[in-house]
Amino acid sequence: MxxxxxxxxxxxxxxxxxxxxxxxxxxxxxxxxxxxxxxxxxxxxxxxxxxxxxxxxxxxxxxxxxxxxxxxxxxxxxxxxxxTCHAPSVAGLAKVFDSGGGTSSYQEIEDADVIVLWGSNAREAHPIFFQHVLKAVHKGAKLFVVDPRQTSTAKWGHRWLRLNVGTDIPLAHAIAREIIHAGLTNTGFIERATEGYAEFAASVEPWTLEAAEQETGVPAELIRELAHAYARADRGQLSWTLGITEHHNGTDNVLSLINLSLLAGQVGRYGAGLNPLRGQNNVQGGGDxxxxxxxxxxxxxxxxxxxxxKFDAAWGSxxxxxxxxxxxxxxxxxxxxxxxxxxxxxxxxxxxxxxxxxxxxxxxxxxxxxxxxxxxxxxxxxxxxxxxxxxxxxxxxxxxxxxxxxxxxxxxxxxxxxxxxxxxxxxxxxxxxxxxxxxxxxxxQVWDELRTLSPMHAGMSYRRLEELGGIQWPCYHEDRLEPTFLHGRLWEEDPVKRGRPAPFSVIEHSPPVDLLSEEFPIRLTTGRRLDSYNTGVQSGGFSSPLRKGETLDLCEQDAVALGVREDEMVQISSRRGAIVAPVRIDEGLRPGLAFMTLHFPDEIDVNVITIEATCPVAGTAEYKAAAIRVDKLPV
Missing domain, CATH: 3.40.50.740 (Rossmann fold)
Structure with missing residues (x-):
């Protein structure tokens, strides 16, 4: 060893x-x-x-x-x-649209009528992107935030849908069913540009608003309001991050959101889009x-x-x-x-x-x-x-x-x-x-070699990137730009230009793998905080005026039940191991839900207790749903 x-x-x-x-x-x-x-x-x-x-x-x-x-x-x-983060997004988007990138520009976010942030604390995890969201809100856009926690993002929302961890698919299915039953589907788009609608519609039929409320914890009226607002919007944007992808069924979660965009025709045109928000500066580029x-x-x-x-000839491989x-x-x-x-x-x-x-x-x-x-x-x-x-x-x-x-x-x-x-x-x-x-x-020199092999980058010379301040892919030609949004072909009348239809996906609900029990009764979800960075290598070695280290965040009701106070050290155990951390009271959490990050692993390594259960399609682990027990430490 x-x-x-x-x-x-x-x-x-x-x-x-x-x-x-x-x-x-x-x-x-x-x-x-x-x-x-x-x-x-x-x-x-x-x-x-x-x-x-x-x-x-x-x-x-x-x-x-x-x-x-x-x-x-x-x-x-x-x-x-x-x-680790967005492989389910790439897998889901590529399955439906043959491309694994987000479909819209940031300017389109600003011009949207309705924005849904699902499993995304964008104010802390994607603060630059969130500025575009705020511009839209100030112009009158409705912001719906779907998250188990009342995050700082949720506090900006028109509505906050507080769902139970791991119930994203039932919520999406209930929204879809409501859109169908209210007659709000974009029938022309569905008939022209999609396939598998009938099978999909049948699959969501059991998820009434009442059934979804019981499973997800989200009131039926909020589900109905989101469904109607999104389907009626002229420009509806749906964005997500790790609250959707870091589950054992992350790809299915993504596909369930894509289904909503197909139902309402909220993709393939300006201002209507699907956007996974990347957590590091070049996650998108690494895949590209x-x-x-x-x-x-x-x-x-x-x-x-x-x-x-083509690549073998260029590389001699x-x-x-x-x-x-x-x-x-x-x-x-x-x-x-x-x-x-x-x-x-x-x-x-x-x-x-x-x-x-x-x-x-x-x-x-x-x-x-x-x-x-x-x-x-x-x-x-x-x-x-x-x-x-x-x-x-x-x-x-x-x-x-x-x-x-x-x-x-x-x-x-x-x-x-x-x-x-x-x-x-x-x-x-x-x-x-x-x-x-x-x-x-x-x-x-490297970039120019890439451009000869990747059609979607062919028109992006360094000179042109500098002159234009950046270019969105695809960019096939050096003398023009493509639209800022993807998949406009789906709106073409000519079937040849329209190409392959976008398929609806029939998805079954699958609850978290790490089951709650009498021994492990609390659901731990993980995420990021504004003032720290990923595994702490680039931020953990420096003092922060905002936060000194990791905490176990609990609601006050759970803290009282456990007999622990703010800053008191406790042991957090899962079926895989145990760590020790101080308690922090967070009013944004409900009873039975705890939160931690992986920003301070030298002192408190949260991934000792997270579960390795992975999405079979994308290989992403279920960081968002561990079952834990919290114990007071002996005096």
Whole structure:
């Protein structure tokens, strides 16, 4: 078993290699040779290799990372933190529309009549996006917030629908049934642009307003009001985040929301759209660049022989004709001994994965782990080789893609610390050691290669991105722009131009896997807070005037019943483990519901107690629904 070193989060400035169980400083040549030698052992059996790419790094880095995985190693086993958060969004949107991106621009949010934020505390988790929402509200738009907690976002809403955790599908079905029974469906759109309506309508029939109220806890009148407002809106926007996706049935949750947009015709035209809000600066871009196991850059299908042939000709490679393993599947393969070599760039799965002790065990026992990062994270502390990168956003030159699919230029503002090296150059160094003569002199050179292979990026030169302040994909031509919204084809009268119809999905309700019981009677849901960032690597090492660390948030009624006070330390246990944290009273919680984040894992590692149950389609874990017990600590 490898030993982890307890190290503060300071910038890495020299490579590290592991000898006799301990990480020690090394020269760059030694570290790169050691990394490459471990990778070389996988070349005879490439499926033993896996790559975790970085959702905070540039598009250019992610493109080169997935290219390294596919053309140097010869496997499609590449993924990123998209798996942890929005893989169900990509899977659901791609199934219905053949594209995994949000459908609208931020300007369209401002011009909407009705906005539904479902499972999204956007004011804290997506504050820039929320400013566009507030502009719409100030212009008269109605904001409906669907969330188990009365978050700071919910306090801005026209209505707050407080549903029970894990009952999103019954609520969506009841809204759909009400739209149908009230005669508010967009019949022309449904007949022209969709398929499977009759089967879908029959499937939601049992979910009357009364049945949904009993299951979800949302009053029937609120369900009716939301259904009528959304269906009657000229421009209706439906946005969601991890409250929808981080469930064992996350993809089904997404599909249930898409069903609503198809019923009301709220997609494919200006101001009407479906928008998953991305949590990190380049989650969208990582997927766009092909850092996912089933798509090549530009969301081109890995199973399409013609697509693979195009990339093989450009790269001089032979891309395997099958989907790779996603992050969750790679972790499972490590446990079976089928995946023995892993290259992680800028991700920290030891702290971000559910049931994290299980993840530590898996990563500790593989043959070769290389971590490329700017800090010695807990994941890096398990590595055989650590490569210090210059990956901070202000040290990079390239592009990012935000939640509205807008590709924007980023420029180096600061030089990296002495001793750190550029991510792309490190990938090139490793490729050369494995027999591939790779040389990229700039991010623009990488981007121009991408543009020759990804039609949806073809019209986005660096010059044009700078002149226009960013461009939304798709952009097929350098002399014009496409509409700001996707799927306008669905409104075409000509069936040839309209293309494949958008299918309705028949979805069954499936409650949370981690059942409440006498031993574990409280439902824990997790999320983000405004003043901290993800696993705390980039914000946890600094004092905050707003919050000093993690807390277990409870309503006052539960605190009184447990006999605990604000700031009192308690033990929180689940079926997987236990942690200790101070109590914080939150008036936005109902009895039986608790809340925590994963921002302070060095002190309180919440993912010790979250459940690893995953969506079978997307591989995303059910972070939002753990069953816990809270106990007073002995005096």
């Amino acid at each position: 490898k030993r982890k070193e307890k190290t503060p989060y300071v910038r890495l400035t020299e490579p590290l290699v592991r000898d006799s169980g301990v990480l020690r400083p090394a020269t760059w040549d030694e570290a790169l040779d050691r990394a490459a030698e471990g990778f070389r052992k996988t070349l005879d059996n490439p499926e033993t290799f896996g790559m975790f790419s970085c959702a905070r790094a540039t598009n250019e880095m992610n493109y080169v990372a997935q290219k390294f995985t596919r053309s140097v190693i010869g496997t499609n086993n590449v993924d990123s933190c998209n798996r 660049m092909g850092a996912i196991p089933d798509r090549l850059p530009g969301f081109q299908n890995i199973l399409d022989a013609g697509v693979r042939a 032979h891309i395997p004709p099958h989907k790779g393993l996603n992050l969750t599947q790679m972790l499972d393969a490590m446990e079976r001994g089928a995946l023995t070599c892993v290259y992680i760039i800028g991700e920290n799965p030891v702290q971000s994965e559910a049931d994290c002790e299980h993840t530590i065990k898996r990563l500790s026992n593989i043959d070769h782990l290389v971590v490329q990062d700017i800090f010695l994270t807990k994941t890096a502390q398990l590595a055989d080789v650590v490569l210090p990168a210059s990956a901070a956003w202000c040290e990079s030159d390239g592009t990012f893609t935000n939640s509205e699919r807008r590709v924007q230029r980023v420029r180096k503002a600061l030089e990296p610390p002495e001793g750190a090296r550029d991510d792309i150059q490190l990938l090139c160094e490793l490729a050369r050691r494995l027999g591939h003569d790779w040389h990229y002199d700039s991010g623009e």
